[in-house]
Amino acid sequence: MGITEGTRAAEAAGTPYTVSPAAARRRTLLRAGSYAVPAAVVLLAVLTADRARLADQFARLSLAGTMFPEVLTVALLNTVLYTAGGFVFGLVLGLGIAVMRLSGVRLYRWLAMAYIEVFRGLPALLVFVFVGVGVPLAFPGVHFPGGVYGQVTFALGLVAAAYMAETIRAGIEAVPRGQWEAARSLGMSHGRALVSVVAPQAFRIVVPPLTNELILLFKDSSLVLFLGVTLQDRELTKFGQDMASASANTTPIVVAGCCYLLITVPLSVLVRRLERRNHRMR
Amino acid sequence: MRTHPGSPPEPSTPPPAIEIRGLCKSFGNKDVLSSIDLDVAPGEVVCVIGPSGSGKSTLLRCVSLLETPSAGRVVVNGTEVTAAEVDIDRVRRGVGMVFQHFNLFPHLTVLGNLTLAQRRVLRRGRKEAERVARENLDRVGLADRADDYPARLSGGQQQRVAIARALSMEPRLMLFDEPTSALDPELVGEVLAVMRRLALDGMTMMVVTHEMGFARQVADRVVFMDAGTVIEEGGPAQVLEAPRHERTRRFLSRLLDPLTVPGPARTRQEPAPAR
Numbered sequence: 001m002g003i004t005e006g007t008r009a010a011e012a013a014g015t016p017y018t019v020s021p022a023a024a025r026r027r028t029l030l031r032a033g034s035y036a037v038p039a040a041v042v043l044l045a046v047l048t049a050d051r052a053r054l055a056d057q058f059a060r061l062s063l064a065g066t067m068f069p070e071v072l073t074v075a076l077l078n079t080v081l082y083t084a085g086g087f088v089f090g091l092v093l094g095l096g097i098a099v100m101r102l103s104g105v106r107l108y109r110w111l112a113m114a115y116i117e118v119f120r121g122l123p124a125l126l127v128f129v130f131v132g133v134g135v136p137l138a139f140p141g142v143h144f145p146g147g148v149y150g151q152v153t154f155a156l157g158l159v160a161a162a163y164m165a166e167t168i169r170a171g172i173e174a175v176p177r178g179q180w181e182a183a184r185s186l187g188m189s190h191g192r193a194l195v196s197v198v199a200p201q202a203f204r205i206v207v208p209p210l211t212n213e214l215i216l217l218f219k220d221s222s223l224v225l226f227l228g229v230t231l232q233d234r235e236l237t238k239f240g241q242d243m244a245s246a247s248a249n250t251t252p253i254v255v256a257g258c259c260y261l262l263i264t265v266p267l268s269v270l271v272r273r274l275e276r277r278n279h280r281m282r
Numbered sequence: 283m284r285t286h287p288g289s290p291p292e293p294s295t296p297p298p299a300i301e302i303r304g305l306c307k308s309f310g311n312k313d314v315l316s317s318i319d320l321d322v323a324p325g326e327v328v329c330v331i332g333p334s335g336s337g338k339s340t341l342l343r344c345v346s347l348l349e350t351p352s353a354g355r356v357v358v359n360g361t362e363v364t365a366a367e368v369d370i371d372r373v374r375r376g377v378g379m380v381f382q383h384f385n386l387f388p389h390l391t392v393l394g395n396l397t398l399a400q401r402r403v404l405r406r407g408r409k410e411a412e413r414v415a416r417e418n419l420d421r422v423g424l425a426d427r428a429d430d431y432p433a434r435l436s437g438g439q440q441q442r443v444a445i446a447r448a449l450s451m452e453p454r455l456m457l458f459d460e461p462t463s464a465l466d467p468e469l470v471g472e473v474l475a476v477m478r479r480l481a482l483d484g485m486t487m488m489v490v491t492h493e494m495g496f497a498r499q500v501a502d503r504v505v506f507m508d509a510g511t512v513i514e515e516g517g518p519a520q521v522l523e524a525p526r527h528e529r530t531r532r533f534l535s536r537l538l539d540p541l542t543v544p545g546p547a548r549t550r551q552e553p554a555p556a557r
């Protein structure tokens with residue numbers, strides 16, 4: 001008896017799934033406002049700005065033209081090389097630290113934790129200054145293998161390893177315990193279970209966050225300008241800065257910025273794809 | 283159902299496949315197993331029943347050393363696994379384990395699941411490993427699913443693959459921890475059928491289960507556990523039809539007629555109050 005009466009009473013009162021007309025009107029107004037306000041701001045900016053001066057300052061095409069091809073063949077190439085070096089070095093180091101972090105030996109766990117805390121807690125710039133200025137002072141006459149390239153790889157990698165170690169550890173821990181147990185009860189050793197069963201599953205989990213880390217490294221590679229580099233070692237930021245001061249114009253910085261986005265935007269699209277794919281596989 | 287050359291047990295029977303003496307296990311200060319004594323003879327099927335939290339899983343996991351016993355002795359296939367210098371991985375090779383949630387490797391095909399440990403642990407060649415794998419898939423009725431990924435299979439099929447995976451290591455003893463508890467009711471039968479055939483082939487089995495029909499038909503012995511101790515054990519007819527202990531009786535009657543227990547199961551069917 002309770003069911004039908006109850007349902008009818010609920011209909012009369014308006015079920016929680018429909019809204020009153022007044023609430024619906026309010027919602028429409030809010031939606032219209034959320035488009036109208038930003039449109040008005042943009043229109044105002046366009047109408048009041050000195051467009052000719054802005055175009056000359058930020059997008060002087062003749063000046064942008066003189067940056068090519070060096071902005072690609074030297075600056076962008078160096079940015080990519082520095083980033084790749086830092087990423088690979090950081091990945092190897094981070095993998096080692098992650099394994100130490102999960103080790104049964106307390107000393108290893110402690111060392112890994114200390115490393116992570118120190119390098120996550122320091123500004124990347126300080127690490128660059130330490131590698132570029134501090135190390136040569138401490139070991140006079142010793143040269144970094146690979147020159148500036150070696151220094152950047154080392155400094156970027158030291159910082160990246162701390163973040164990557166935490167990402168990799170989280171990935172390994174996200175693999176269900178039952179996978180370890182199934183592998184071990186088939187007679188696999190701890191290491192064999194890690195390599196053949198857990199790591200391949202963890203890999204899929206950590207690829208998106210590691211790609212994010214790669215994007216961060218792209219931007220951090222600009223810190224190399226504090227190491228005092230030669231013309232041939234300049235990357236995008238330093239290159240743009242030098243040209244901007246020489247020409248007293250902002251255009252080179254805008255061009256350098258566009259070059260970063262050329263790399264980072266496709267990468268973050270890729271991250272989103274990978275994340276969606278992982279989500280579907282759950 | 284099954285006849286054993288040595289039953290009823292005589293003093294001259296072969297050494298047990300599993301020998302458990304004074305086994306204790308505690309997590310922190312919580313005693314989960316207190317002084318368990320239990321033998322499983324070669325070829326014997328022992329079903330372990332008991333209420334949730336009574337320590338059934340922990341008992342199995344102590345035999346396969348997924349948990350380290352706090353005290354006592356466990357001897358598996360003649361090797362004392364609780365000894366300090368034992369090679370755990372070598373002992374585990376002789377013990378197949380089947381889990382409630384299958385725990386198949388999702389990144390490998392069915393064939394990959396069955397060949398991985400054969401190749402990496404037993405060092406079998408690819409051909410040999412695949413031959414053994416296909417033989418065992420055939421045994422569980424899934425010869426045609428070798429190239430599928432586990433996610434493409436039903437729960438019942440996944441559990442049969444898990445059984446075939448354990449069998450591919452040619453264990454002398456199989457442990458099952460509630461192998462049908464995660465399955466939809468209509469899929470339980472196919473898994474129990476595979477297990478029954480395994481029992482008829484003479485496999486030594488220790489099965490934690492809530493399937494009383496299976497225990498009655500297939501088990502040589504039923505062990506009832508409660509609160510970390512063995513309350514009683516005996517033939518299935520004796521333990522299930524004429525239990526000696528009050529706690530066993532209460533457990534069985536609750537199992538047969540769950541509605542006698544006051545709980546949320548009944549109130550859920552009442553209509554929700556209208557707002």
Ligand SMILES: Nc1ncnc2c1ncn2[C@@H]1O[C@H](COP(=O)(O)OP(=O)(O)OP(=O)(O)O)[C@@H](O)[C@H]1O
Pocket residue numbers: 309314332333334335336337338339340341
């Ligand atoms: N790793 C662990 N840490 C702490 N307590 C645990 C752990 N594993 C099991 N326990 C506890 O030990 C007790 C027995 O657990 P166990 O899983 O062996 O019971 P069970 O008889 O298998 O129950 P179920 O029928 O629900 O599977 C439970 O109270 C559980 O909470």
Ligand SMILES: [Mg+2]
Pocket residue numbers: 338339340459460
């Ligand atoms: Mg259990």
